[in-house]
Amino acid sequence: xxxxxxxxxxxxxxxxxxxxxxxxxxxxxxxxxxxxxxxxxxxxxxxxxxxxxxxxxxxxxxxxxxxxxxxxxxxxxxxxxxxxxxxxxxxxxxxxxxxxxxxxxxxxxxxxxxxxxxxxxxxxxxxxxxxxxxxxxxxxxxxxxxxxxxxxxxxxxxxxxxxxxxxxxxxxxxxxxxx
Numbered sequence: 221x222x223x224x225x226x227x228x229x230x231x232x233x234x235x236x237x238x239x240x241x242x243x244x245x246x247x248x249x250x251x252x253x254x255x256x257x258x259x260x261x262x263x264x265x266x267x268x269x270x271x272x273x274x275x276x277x278x279x280x281x282x283x284x285x286x287x288x289x290x291x292x293x294x295x296x297x298x299x300x301x302x303x304x305x306x307x308x309x310x311x312x313x314x315x316x317x318x319x320x321x322x323x324x325x326x327x328x329x330x331x332x333x334x335x336x337x338x339x340x341x342x343x344x345x346x347x348x349x350x351x352x353x354x355x356x357x358x359x360x361x362x363x364x365x366x367x368x369x370x371x372x373x374x375x376x377x378x379x380x381x382x383x384x385x386x387x388x389x390x391x392x393x394x395x396x397x398x399x
Contacts, residue, residue, distance in 0.1 A: 272306040275299070275333040279313040280323045289313060291359045291391040292336050298383035309334065327351060327365045336360050354384040358392025 279292040289311070296309035317323050317332070320341035326332035328349045342361040345351060350366035362384045369377065 270308060272303070272308055274308050274310050276331075277309040277311045277334040277336075278317050278323045278326070278332055279311060279336045280315060280317060280320050291387050294390060295334075295336070295362065295383055295387045298386055299380070302379045302383055324349065324351070327363065330365050330367045332365065333368050334362065334364050336362050354381060355388040357388035359387075362387065 277292065277296065279289060292309075292311055292313070296311060299307050299309050317326060320337055323332065323335050323337060324341060324345050327335050328345075328351055336359065338360050339356060342351070342353065342363060352364045352366050352369040354362045354364060356362075364380070372380065
C-alpha cells in the first residue's frame, strides 16, 4: 500500500495540471485578470468557467518604478502559454494589497502566490522570510512564497523559472538567482 500511494498522488497531480483540451474555438480566459483601483478602467477578468489553477500575483512596485504593467502582463501570458492553458495569474496592482510591505507579508504567509516587487523592498525582507527569488532585473524582483514553490514539482518549477527569465530578458538585464 505504501508503494502505491506516491503513484496515486503523482497521477492525481498530473491529471490536475494537465493542459486543457485543444479546440478550434478561441480561448475564453484572458492571460491575466488585472485589478487597477486607481484607474477605474474596465479590466479583464478570468472567465467564470476557467477550469485551471488561478494564482494570485501582485505588482506593487512604487509608481515611479512601474512605468506600466507590461512585464507583469508578459509573465501572466507566459504562465498561461507554457502551462498549456492550465494556469493563470490574477494580477493585483497599484497598491491594491496595501503596498510592498503588505505584499511581502502576504507572500511569506502563503496568502499571495507570486509578486513583482522592487529590489529594495525584496532586499529589506528578513533573511528568515520564506521567499524564493525567481529572477531579478531592472524592473524589480519576481518572487514566490517558499511554501508554494516547494509544493511544485521540478517540472512545474522549470516552467515558472522559464517564464520569469523570459520576462527578465525582455524587460531588462537579468541577474539570475538559483533557488
